[in-house]
Amino acid sequence: xxxxxxxxxxxxxxxxxxxxxxxxxxxxxxxxxxxxxxxxxxxxxxxxxxxxxxxxxxxxxxxxxxxxxxxxxxxxxxxxxxxxxxxxxxxxxxxxxxxxxxxxxxxxxxxxxxxxxxxxxxxxxxxxxxxxxxxxxxxxxxxxxxxxxxxxxxxxxxxxxxxxxxxxxxxxxxxxxxxxxxxxxxxxxxxxxxxxxxxxxxxxxxxxxxxxxxxxxxxxxxxxxxxxxxxxxxxxxxxxxxxxxxxxxxxxxxxxxxxxxxxxxxxxxxxxxxxxxxxxxxxxxxxxxxxxxxxxxxxxxxxxxxxxxxxxxxxxxxxxxxxxxxxxxxxxxxxxxxxxxxxxxxxxxxxxxxxxxxxxxxxxxxxxxxxxxxxxxxxxxxxxxxxxxxxxxxxxxxxxxxxxxxxxxxxxxxxxxxxxxxxxxxxxxxxxxxxxxxxxxxxxxxxxxxxxxxxxxxxxxxxxxx
Amino acid sequence: xxxxxxxxxxxxxxxxxxxxxxxxxxxxxxxxxxxxxxxxxxxxxxxxxxxxxxxxxxxxxxxxxxxxxxxxxxxxxxxxxxxxxxxxxxxxxxxxxxxxxxxxxxxxxxxxxxxxxxxxxxxxxxxxxxxxxxxxxxxxxxxxxxxxxxxxxxxxxxxxxxxxxxxxxxxxxxxxxxxxxxxxxxxxxxxxxxxxxxxxxxxxxxxxxxxxxxxxxxxxxxxxxxxxxxxxxxxxxxxxxxxxxxxxxxxxxxxxxxxxxxxxxxxxxxxxxxxxxxxxxxxxxxxxxxxxxxxxxxxxxxxxxxxxxxxxxxxxxxxxxxxxxxxxxxxxxxxxxxxxxxxxxxxxxxxxxxxxxxxxxxxxxxxxxxxxxxxxxxxxxxxxxxxxxxxxxxxxxxxxxxxxxxxxxxxxxxxxxxxxxxxxxxxxxxxxxxxxxxxxxxxxxxxxxxxxxxxxxxxxxxxxxxxx
Numbered sequence: 001x002x003x004x005x006x007x008x009x010x011x012x013x014x015x016x017x018x019x020x021x022x023x024x025x026x027x028x029x030x031x032x033x034x035x036x037x038x039x040x041x042x043x044x045x046x047x048x049x050x051x052x053x054x055x056x057x058x059x060x061x062x063x064x065x066x067x068x069x070x071x072x073x074x075x076x077x078x079x080x081x082x083x084x085x086x087x088x089x090x091x092x093x094x095x096x097x098x099x100x101x102x103x104x105x106x107x108x109x110x111x112x113x114x115x116x117x118x119x120x121x122x123x124x125x126x127x128x129x130x131x132x133x134x135x136x137x138x139x140x141x142x143x144x145x146x147x148x149x150x151x152x153x154x155x156x157x158x159x160x161x162x163x164x165x166x167x168x169x170x171x172x173x174x175x176x177x178x179x180x181x182x183x184x185x186x187x188x189x190x191x192x193x194x195x196x197x198x199x200x201x202x203x204x205x206x207x208x209x210x211x212x213x214x215x216x217x218x219x220x221x222x223x224x225x226x227x228x229x230x231x232x233x234x235x236x237x238x239x240x241x242x243x244x245x246x247x248x249x250x251x252x253x254x255x256x257x258x259x260x261x262x263x264x265x266x267x268x269x270x271x272x273x274x275x276x277x278x279x280x281x282x283x284x285x286x287x288x289x290x291x292x293x294x295x296x297x298x299x300x301x302x303x304x305x306x307x308x309x310x311x312x313x314x315x316x317x318x319x320x321x322x323x324x325x326x327x328x329x330x331x332x333x334x335x336x337x338x339x340x341x342x343x344x345x346x347x348x349x350x351x352x353x354x355x356x357x358x359x360x361x362x363x364x365x366x367x368x369x370x371x372x373x374x375x376x377x378x379x380x381x382x383x384x385x386x387x388x389x390x391x392x393x394x395x396x397x398x399x400x401x402x403x404x405x406x407x408x409x410x411x412x413x414x415x416x417x418x419x420x421x422x423x424x425x426x427x428x429x430x431x432x433x434x435x436x437x438x439x440x441x442x443x444x445x446x447x448x449x450x451x452x453x454x455x456x457x458x459x460x461x462x463x464x465x466x
Numbered sequence: 467x468x469x470x471x472x473x474x475x476x477x478x479x480x481x482x483x484x485x486x487x488x489x490x491x492x493x494x495x496x497x498x499x500x501x502x503x504x505x506x507x508x509x510x511x512x513x514x515x516x517x518x519x520x521x522x523x524x525x526x527x528x529x530x531x532x533x534x535x536x537x538x539x540x541x542x543x544x545x546x547x548x549x550x551x552x553x554x555x556x557x558x559x560x561x562x563x564x565x566x567x568x569x570x571x572x573x574x575x576x577x578x579x580x581x582x583x584x585x586x587x588x589x590x591x592x593x594x595x596x597x598x599x600x601x602x603x604x605x606x607x608x609x610x611x612x613x614x615x616x617x618x619x620x621x622x623x624x625x626x627x628x629x630x631x632x633x634x635x636x637x638x639x640x641x642x643x644x645x646x647x648x649x650x651x652x653x654x655x656x657x658x659x660x661x662x663x664x665x666x667x668x669x670x671x672x673x674x675x676x677x678x679x680x681x682x683x684x685x686x687x688x689x690x691x692x693x694x695x696x697x698x699x700x701x702x703x704x705x706x707x708x709x710x711x712x713x714x715x716x717x718x719x720x721x722x723x724x725x726x727x728x729x730x731x732x733x734x735x736x737x738x739x740x741x742x743x744x745x746x747x748x749x750x751x752x753x754x755x756x757x758x759x760x761x762x763x764x765x766x767x768x769x770x771x772x773x774x775x776x777x778x779x780x781x782x783x784x785x786x787x788x789x790x791x792x793x794x795x796x797x798x799x800x801x802x803x804x805x806x807x808x809x810x811x812x813x814x815x816x817x818x819x820x821x822x823x824x825x826x827x828x829x830x831x832x833x834x835x836x837x838x839x840x841x842x843x844x845x846x847x848x849x850x851x852x853x854x855x856x857x858x859x860x861x862x863x864x865x866x867x868x869x870x871x872x873x874x875x876x877x878x879x880x881x882x883x884x885x886x887x888x889x890x891x892x893x894x895x896x897x898x899x900x901x902x903x904x905x906x907x908x909x910x911x912x913x914x915x916x917x918x919x920x921x922x923x924x925x926x927x928x929x930x931x932x933x934x
Contacts, residue, residue, distance in 0.1 A: 334635030396586020
């Protein structure tokens with residue numbers, strides 16, 4: 001998943017979902033063994049330097065599961081969780097509901113109004129955050145372990161008893177509205193919406209995550225309460241905890257936080273959709289640069305070709321500095337500062353997306369260079385050397401980037417649950433990558449990169465087709 | 467870090483790590499602060515014995531042991547930033563940062579980045595007004611190799627006209643990408659150029675377009691020979707290593723690099739007395755929601771009288787540090803005239819620095835009214851001071867942010883690096899929590915009254931261009 005990052009190119013309104021690809025684990029059946037502990041090494045093979053990461057599944061008395069990494073080196077606890085659904089669940093006519101709701105969890109809960117809640121939260125020394133993404137609503141809290149009781153208690157009422165009082169609803173709505181209006185004349189934001197509707201048609205993914213002026217105006221507190229009840233339920237919940245807490249203490253906290261939520265989510269069905277490729281979108285705007293994005297087919301994490309696709313993406317444009325696109329477009333020709341590709345995975349759609357920004361008067365040349373790199377990779381595949389290098393990168397980077405801090409560990413563990421991986425996945429992952437051979441990556445390269453992409457250009461000149 | 471320019475755009479972080487790290491301003495040694503605020507957990511952390519030493523060639527070394535993951539962050543900080551550039555050569559510091567990734571006498575272009583990629587590590591570099599830093603995050607077993615590469619490129623770079631020309635094109639694209647396509651960034655540049663009447667902070671770190679376009683190989687080589695030497699560098703190693711090991715490795719690698727020319731003290735032009743209120747306006751068709759920010763010249767940790775910079779950090783927190791701050795509560799929550807209101811103080815700076823507040827309107831609220839309302843909040847602190855309770859809460863927020871920062875190895879490394887590269891010492895970092903704790907309400911009031919003077923400020927307005 002290291003290179004399976006969304007850098008806001010496909011979805012600049014909801015950037016950066018590193019935590020897997022939002023695939024649900026709706027029917028996850030984790031072993032119901034209390035405190036099943038699996039101790040493993042983060043970096044097999046680096047015997048002298050390895051640190052054991054104690055990962056275990058904690059199942060509370062009332063049946064809430066969480067993945068826990070107990071770590072007492074700092075007096076901090078980080079909890080992350082996600083409820084399936086996300087902005088894709090916004091009802092028709094109420095687009096932006098999930099995002100608005102996510103902005104209201106520290107604006108009053110239970111007996112506490114907005115002001116009282118925030119004062120208590122501040123006093124508890126905790127930081128809480130909620131975000132709505134395409135396929136899930138993410139929550140997190142970071143707290144000092146010595147004040148964890150007060151912090152968890154506030155998280156409990158935030159999750160279970162949000163008030164959605166009119167004043168904070170109107171205030172947060174006004175903030176979101178302002179951010180929507182702020183982008184109304186911003187060319188890249190305009191282009192992003194055009195792009196979404198071109199590749200997703202009328203699918204929920206085509207909608208603006210924050211909603212529109214009209215849809216936000218129509219949302220009332222009762223909509224928020226109903227949506228909360230529909231989304232915040234136990235069967236759509238995934239939890240990860242890292243830090244200064246043991247399994248027994250966590251088990252009690254899990255029951256306090258989540259056991260009283262409804263059993264089942266009420267999710268509207270969202271169809272899978274393949275992005276519509278083979279089309280051009282040109283947005284004319286007088287800018288000093290032309291930005292380009294190209295979408296090719298992608299592959300999801302439960303597909304047998306997933307690791308081959310990841311390696312191909314790394315070789316193409318995922319690896320910083322050493323990828324083919326970086327070398328050809330930036331290093332050899334000086335045509336761009338930012339040039340990269342990403343394997344973007346959502347629960348219902350996958351794509352491999354290349355993005356760059358380049359001098360307007362040389363945009364056609366840049367696009368030509370990009371397409372030539374892609375054509376060569378599709379036709380002849382990577383070299384054995386490139387494959388080996390990208391495998392080493394993919395294996396090593398997982399430990400360095402995904403497991404380097406409490407929040408990245410928690411994010412990774414949530415992602416693993418969403419991807420329906422087992423608790424032993426981190427151990428198994430290196431072998432899954434190692435076993436990909438040259439023929440397989442060649443076949444995957446051909447399959448993904450031979451497709452005629454969707455291409456968008458935003459800039460002053462539209463003569464980029466070459 | 468604000469105001470820094472990385473050589474490649476760093477990946478964005480996952481949704482919930484966007485916990486408000488904006489409050490983090492300074493670092494600390496884990497134990498020092500916990501001792502003061504949270505005694506029961508002191509024993510939980512035995513890391514944090516930060517060690518420093520000097521190599522024979524004058525290179526400073528700081529080692530921050532942190533064993534909670536088997537990784538190490540290796541950084542070299544050069545005490546050279548955009549504010550040290552010669553007139554007419556704006557952008558050379560940042561441009562040179564890019565050139566450091568080119569071939570040396572011993573390694574072809576790309577060998578270093580490939581070596582890092584094979585480990586799965588990360589590598590990047592950044593430049594700001596006072597320093598330039600290069601870093602790799604790798605497994606501890608690769609530390610020596612990284613030190614070898616970094617020591618090599620400190621002196622053995624080979625620059626050709628072709629290499630310089632192509633990379634200059636990359637930097638020009640970077641400027642277009644960062645600045646020219648972004649009205650807010652264009653305004654920020656103009657505000658800096660107005661706020662600073664004499665100090666080189668008035669020149670953008672990335673450089674002016676027309677001056678970047680003129681930079682050449684001769685400029686680059688001269689810059690390299692003058693500033694890239696062990697006696698102008700600080701090595702910061704944070705992570706799963708011991709100081710003894712780092713010392714041995716540093717002597718084997720950096721220790722072999724000869725001492726460079728003696729550099730004069732970094733005495734740069736400083737600001738005259740501020741006497742005026744200035745305004746800068748950018749009207750742009752891409753803007754639909756206006757905003758303003760007001761900036762004042764204030765002392766940095768390096769230039770301030772004892773306690774003043776700490777008081778400014780707390781003032782920024784109380785005035786506009788988050789949703790509990792005075793500006794946010796007054797303008798966003800109570801009056802409902804703004805959608806955002808914040809304050810910022812950039813304390814880690816070699817010369818005098820800036821303190822800024824910024825506000826964006828809600829609905830039809832007028833910027834002039836918001837400016838008056840924000841000004842009233844500033845004036846209220848300058849006149850009536852702050853309450854002891856709110857001061858304690860602000861201290862608590864700074865303190866816990868620093869505790870949370872223990873989890874971010876690179877953040878701690880950045881604090882040490884930026885402090886040492888701007889004339890600070892280890893002691894400054896270590897004693898910071900204690901100095902914050904000692905700040906009184908009177909001191910906060912005094913810095914507000916002394917420095918946030920309405921008539922001595924620069925305000926930038928970002929305004930929509932209307933059709934007529």
